[in-house]
Amino acid sequence: MKHKRILLSYLTLLLSLLVQQSFAQELTRKDLVEKALDHSHLLKIKENEIKSTEYDKQRALYTYIPKVGVKGGYAYLLNDINISRDMSTEKNSLISGIEHSKEQSLANLANSGLPPTMIGIGTPMIEGIYNNIGNMVMQVPDQPTLSLKDQNLWFYDAYVEMVIFSGLQAPNYAKAAEAKANGQRAMLQKDENEIITETVGYYDKLAVIAQSLVVLEESQKRLDKQKQFAEKAKEVGLATDYDLNKIRIAEKDIVAKRIELNASRNLVVQKLQQLTGLSKEELITISPQLEVWWVDQNEINLGNRAEIKAIDFSVEALERKHKAEQYSALPKAKAFAHVMQGGSSLTSVDPIPFVGVGMQWEIFDGLQRKREVQKSELAISSMREKKAYAEELVSLDFEKKKMEWEVATQMVDVAKQKLDGAETGLKIRSQELKNGLADVNDILEEISDYEKLQLEYIQSVADQRTSAIALLDAMGVLNVEHIQK
Helix, strand or coil: CHHHHHHHHHHHHHHHHHHHHHHHHHCCHHHHHHHHHHHCHHHHHHHHHHHHHHHHHHHHHHHHCCEEEEEEEEEECCCCEEEECCCHHHHHHHHHHHHHHHHHHHHHHHCCCCCHHHHHHHHHHHHHHHHHHHHHHHCCCCCCEEEECCCEEEEEEEEEEEEEECCCHHHHHHHHHHHHHHHHHHHHHHHHHHHHHHHHHHHHHHHHHHHHHHHHHHHHHHHHHHHHHHHHHHHCCCCCHHHHHHHHHHHHHHHHHHHHHHHHHHHHHHHHHHHHCCCHHHHHCCCCCCCCCCCCHHHCCHHHCHHHHHHHHHHHHHHHHHHHHHHHHCCEEEEEEEEEEEEECCCECCCEEEEEEEEECCCCCCCHHHHHHHHHHHHHHHHHHHHHHHHHHHHHHHHHHHHHHHHHHHHHHHHHHHHHHHHHHHHHHHHHHHCCCCCHHHHHHHHHHHHHHHHHHHHHHHHHHHHHHHHHHHHCCCCHHHCCC
């Protein structure tokens, strides 16, 4: 049973080592950059802002979607409803018609060929009938009034309305919103580049720390050899306790530097953890390498810089807004369909359906439209000036970043040459020590100088990589695909 537990412990330890090794193999610079971009809260906020602008575009296009609704209401009348109508014209017309009809009837009777007796009997009858009708009409008042004793009124209106012509404002405002969203997306690219630069910078710092620890381990091995040599030399009187003490002090310096590097490593890991959302266990196992970063300057595309693209889209958005304001002078047209019905406690009105087309045309608005158009023209002119100024700055920034990268690349060569010279000097001094031509202080000084130049070379490569990624950004081509492993 005890053997099984030991075997299980070994298997668990082996599995843990394999998992750590898999993390070390998988987590490259590109992996960390991709995770940092996915994890960034800032980018998610900016993406939500872009979606909000895209909703503005959709809202502008929704102008043409029909709107369906119902309106209703209730009212309590404090007075009766009185309906009056002027009937004088209708009465005069009616009386004139009666007189004309009476004359026509008498003429027809006279021409009927009836015996005179019958004609004599019919004539008073016709005159009596028409006189009675005429008298009844004369008794109708000239302005009859109808009084409705209703106090509780209600109504509703079910309608469908649709804009059929917006004066070309809706499509232009939609395109303006689209251009604004594209501008925000361009600035999002700038934020992404900053995250890429920051992530790669911290990853390279982790590489500097890892390689610096390797340098310290090599220095410790050299001191161990010198310590063994000094102890043997002391036995034959060629070295003293003072020499051994100098070696111990040099060893303590290495211990102090190792403590500082480990502390720095923990800070860098915490920063990478915050940037990528990865666990500390995943990040602590990686051991990145540093290599000189060569940049292909044939890929230059300054027009792809986020600043230039954002200004281009801003100009487009302002131009679309300017057109929309110009087109505001055009009439607007709307189609509609309604079904209305109303009534009261005593009266009911049947539903009244109707359809139609309406138009609104503001012919004169007190010169407000003209002022808005003038302001938008000035905004477009200012934005174009900003673009010209930005292009000058972008060109200058590119030249500056290019020069810094070239200088940093040359400094790597200089640091390598100095390192090679220090390595040669260390070999010569070690040989002189063996031959009794140098003492322990000389060799310790050479070891210290060589260690210092090793660290200087590592830092020069890191600085060159920083200038390389800055140059890619200035060229307008920085993206995840350009990140070296």
